[in-house]
Amino acid sequence: MEAWTAANDGWPPLLWPIKRPVTTADRIANHKGRNPQERASLKKRLLRKWMSK
Numbered sequence: 001m002e003a004w005t006a007a008n009d010g011w012p013p014l015l016w017p018i019k020r021p022v023t024t025a026d027r028i029a030n031h032k033g034r035n036p037q038e039r040a041s042l043k044k045r046l047l048r049k050w051m052s053k
Helices: 003-007 019-032 036-052
Strands: none
Touching (some): 019 036
C-alpha cells in the first residue's frame, strides 16, 4: 500500500484545484436552491462538507 492511498480516504475533491469545487457547489446550489439566501447557504454547506474531508 502506498503512503498516498493510506492518507486519502478516496474523496476526489482533495485533488481538485480550489476553483473546481467552488463552481461545482455553485452549480448544485443554483439547481436546488429556491431563493438567493437558500442558494448561498447550500453552497456554503457543500464547500464546508467537501473541505472537511
